[in-house]
Amino acid sequence: MKVSYAVPSIKPSFQRPPSRVAIQRAASYEANLAAIISETLAEFRLDLKGRSVLLKPNFVGADPQCVMNTHPSVVAAAREAFLRAGAATVVVGEGPALERDTEGILEAIHLREYLGSLDGAFVDLNVDNVWPVALRTRASSVKRLYLPASVLRADCVVSLPKLKTHHWAGVTLSLKNMFGIVPGHCYGWPKNLLHWAGISKSILDLNSTVRPDFAIVDGIVGMEGNGPTQGQPKAAGLLVMGDDPVAVDATCARIMGLIPERVEYLRRAGILLGNLSEKKIEQIGESIASVSQPFAMVREFEFLRANGRITEPRSV
């Protein structure tokens, strides 16, 4: 089987144009999320006509309250919005990192009630056909990974993470969420090869090779403390979206009261993959200051905090 995939551009930050990130309020999962996402997609003028889209949510465990998982209503709303925007197909794909029983997770979060039949609508990336891909950067010791054909074939990959803290990486957002595309059947549950090679470096290598074309962060209810699975729910009432995942993650970190430059993998990603500096991120919708609320961190990541001072976003 021949698989082709678009290689993302790697440009140093001084050559990159400014990025835009949309912060939209969504009080609850009952809000009209499809309309919010559709409006934002229109702002970004993505060329989706006839394209195949793969939505990559963060499904970690069988948690019916969906504190640790991207809520299925966000997934369903994103699917509807991308179809409305002209996408030919929209498939949801995830490879849970810890739990082998993917169907158990999907049933626990009632994904079927939001998407209808899962046949053709969902692909378990842990057990998809795989293709060897040379990684574009060599930050970690991993030179090559087998990656799922469904991801490599998609015209547009959308990362749909949860707004969460992470006890190994500080925060887990749209870049870290891409760990879920690494197939469990090749690398195990958890995907220990990436941890062994260094989480921050592996995040850079993976995203330099398969960078999400768009990111939608579910911050309606996030997670603080001992994330990604054992933290406490944190209602932030937000969706954060954009076509530069680094800028989206940096904005989310600022909303969480953290300095993104102190998150190792974001700092690395800001050099090669996207914009980290506030000066190069134009905020659409709400300002960071108006929605910011400090997230509790485990002690080892307290140093990420912005010392209580939240800076106003600067438009470019």
Next chain:
Amino acid sequence: MRAEIVQQPAVKDERWTHGLLAAQNLDGGWGYREGQDSAIEPTSWALLAISEMGREHSLDREKRAGASFLGRNQLSNGSWPTVPKDRAGSWVTSLACLALQGLGGWAPQVDAGLHWLARNWPGEGGFWWCLRHRLFGQPQLVVQDHRLRGWGWTSGTSSWVEPTAYALLALRAARGSTSFLARVDHRCRLAQAMLCNRMCAGGGWNCGNPVVYGAAGHPLLSSTCWALLSLGEFMDQADVRRCVTESLDWLERSYSQSPGPGSLALGALCLKAFRRAPPTVGPALSELYERNRFLGQVPVLAWASLAVQSVPRWLRPAIPAST
């Protein structure tokens, strides 16, 4: 522990059998789903499942073709890669050995695979690793004894519960039939101690970190089942019996609430193997099959098929008569 095996009515769903057989590729192997490229793990599970099917199914041709696929894809060092296009030995070596052991006629290949397993140590837990971990690690992150080593998913990384369990089962199934196994006895004891060390408080296992940042991890059904089944060999030891009893209690309380067919099937299989009586699982699995067709996944079809048959010999624990 209960002594009597409670007989269940055999509720078999022929659709699982047909699903398994229909998914076999022309190269003899199975992919993770029908139509996917053949891979070692689904081929091994499919072979293990169809080997247990009753006399009503004559599946010699399918078994020969599947075994031949495994034989062709063994690497020169005796191991198996996860997918044929890869050249690195991996965790699926244990499963390939188990599948071929049950078929007969593949002794040299199984021997080579078991030798590779015996030589393949994880990257953590060695002298230099322990020294570096002691000097530069963050001991408060995880509370576990890193000197106790099992097997990893990929070579040279950490030990995890499931690959360790598969390796123990493969080595146990070969016990007595190959000459070198006495020499891996120490390794098996170390792995057994690692599993007991990694058990979650209150019983059960997750993938292998029972405590992170002082927070107790939640057990997962599939990891728990494989850990239990692999510890069945060590039931002569009091500490293993304690782990097994505690974890079986947890499994008994938890497994019927599982919303996934894979966990449900493995839970039933495990309880049956340890002579705890699970409720009849066939109808529940049939209902789940109606819902999502098990997402078309061959390993789940194989586990469901195994769950409604007699416990295979390679999974039967050695339960002392006194328990």
